[in-house]
Amino acid sequence: MSDQLELLIDMGRHYAETQDIESTMIRALERITVLMGAVGGGLFILEGGEADGKLVCHASHGPVDVRGLTIPAGAGIVGRSVANNAPEMVWDAQNDPSFNKDLDKQHNFTTRSILCVPLSVKDERLGALEIINKESGDGLFSKDDLTLLQALAASTALAIHNARMAGELAEKEVMRRELELAGEIQRGLLPPPGGDLDPVCGVNRPARVVSGDFFDYFTLYDGRIAFTLADVSGKGMNAALLMAKSASLFRCLGKEDLRPGRLLQRINAEVCETSLRGMFVTMVAGVYDPATGRVVLANAGHEPPLLHGADGSFTPIGAGAPPVGIPPELTGGGPVGEVVLHLDGGALYVFTDGVTEGYAAGGAELGADGFQGLIRDGVAAGLSPAARIERVAAALADGGRALRDDVTVLVIDDAAAKAGRGAKTRAEARPAEVVSEAPREGVLCVLEVPARPESLILVRRAVEQTAVSCGFSKEQSQDMVLAVDEACQNVVRHAYGGRGDGDMTIDIRRENGDYIILIRDYAAPVDVSKIKPRDLDDVRPGGLGVHFIREVMDAMDHVPPPDGQGNLLRLKKAI
Secondary structure, three states, rough: HHHHHHHHHHHHHHHOOOHHHHHHHHHHHHHHHHHOOOEEEEEEEEOOOOOEEEEEEEEEOOOOOOOOOOEEEEHHHHHHHHHHHOOEEOOOOOOOOOOOOOHHHHOOOOOOOOOEEEEEOOOEEEEEEEEEEEEEOOOOOHHOOOOOOOHHHHHHHHHHHHHHHHHHHHHHHHHHHHHHHHHHHHHOEEEEEOOOOOOEEEEEEOOOOOOOOEEEEEOOOOOEEEEEEEEEOOOHHHHHHHHHHHHHHHHHHOOOOHHHHHHHHHHHHHHHHHHOOOEEEEEEEEEEEEOOOOEEEEEEEOOOEEEEEOOOEEEOOOOOOOOOOOHHHHHHOOOEEEEEEEEOOEEEEEEEEHHHHEEHHHHHHHHHHHHHHHHHHHHHHHOHHHHHHHHHHHHHHHHOOOOOOOEEEEEEEEEHHHHHOOOOOOOHHHEEEEEOOOOOEEEEEEEEEEOOHHHHHHHHHHHHHHHHOOOOOOHHHHHEEEEHHHHHHHHHHHHHHOOOOOOOEEEEEEEHHHEEEEEEEEOOOOHHHHHHOOOOOOOOOOOOHHHHHHHHHOOOEEEEOOOOOEEEEEEEEEE
């Protein structure tokens, strides 16, 4: 009896101290078989479910090493013991219908008697402990042997259970640390917190450690601000990874292609190549000019942004295309539709559905009305844009309650920009950009640019692309690019005197089989009678540009501007 107690105590101590449960089980099985006077034994662990799992031998002692032996759950005497969660004491193994004799034949061994007890903790079945062929006496195991083996099995089962729990806790801790690291990386992708004087700022509050929402903005070379806000479908690590990819694509491609609709088209193409099936991103992208209050906005399946006018009104801006991540072959492809907004001292709020569907005070959804109310109150209280959206996020987590969903808000506040805008002229303030307004019949492109030489790169690009799309050859397109460039250079040099303080509008359209380019300026009206091509034999400077334009184009006419202000040049080429 003392040997048995010593073994129980020793096994318990080793199970508590060691982290190598496999080697401890092997050592314990050896001592069990010796103490109980058995020829050999095995320790089987249940892997998988009780119905369709398997029993795998992890420890073996005796003349035959059966480690790695795998039998279906429920098969054999071991499987019967596990399935019934009851001990098995078999005195004549060869005549037991559940006994498989193949292993004996394979190793030239005879199994006479078997004692098997299940390893279980409460209702969880872990496996079985089996010993075979008692060497002393009549060779049969007794009830005392069964009692002892059950005690040893209980200690072993508890050790296995605790080892598994410790392993799961360790894995969860590793996962927790990885999630925290992922959360830190995500936060590093977001812009720094906005200051009180910043016209563009955002806030992101994840419902979990990582977020599927993101926002970003950065200043372009000419002072305009590119911005985006997006919401990835789903939760967890997959959503966080797709969020990181979409955010990186926006920052990378946004500096290359400044038209929001085209930018979302390119991001969609990239996301569709690698995104998981069924995942998509609702996304808003835009470009804000703090000098003029003008916003060009594209919305791919996202919650309608809210335009909060200086008069206190709210206007939702709907989506112009399906979300990013929907294959182009299903949507028809092409750029996302764009809208042009003039904030005029108001503000544009872009947000995720975690805002309007979040729980406010009292447990009710904040909703669109509640969100607008918080904005009005913030404006009335004279809060800065950053303080206003922080107040919205705080309202959804009031009292420390868990967020229902990620909360992300981005604000573009023109009043804040106006405060630092000063008295710049319209031409000094407004940079060159392509404007894709609501499509009109026959209109191919509209550009509004300052009358400065550096703006003409966009004009040349637009003429080349639209001319090719109308069927002109590359050579014809290049000639028209040079002709239009010459006309625009004349506006810069002569109409505005090279001062760079004026504007131009270039309207490219297709009408009745003709390719039409309208070049509008806002300078003093010119004397059309003095604009004549000079004879090519005259070597004096000036006049050759007009000659070249008329050689390339079928017609060059000055027509009255619709409002009577400035000058309007009409160039025509038959398609």
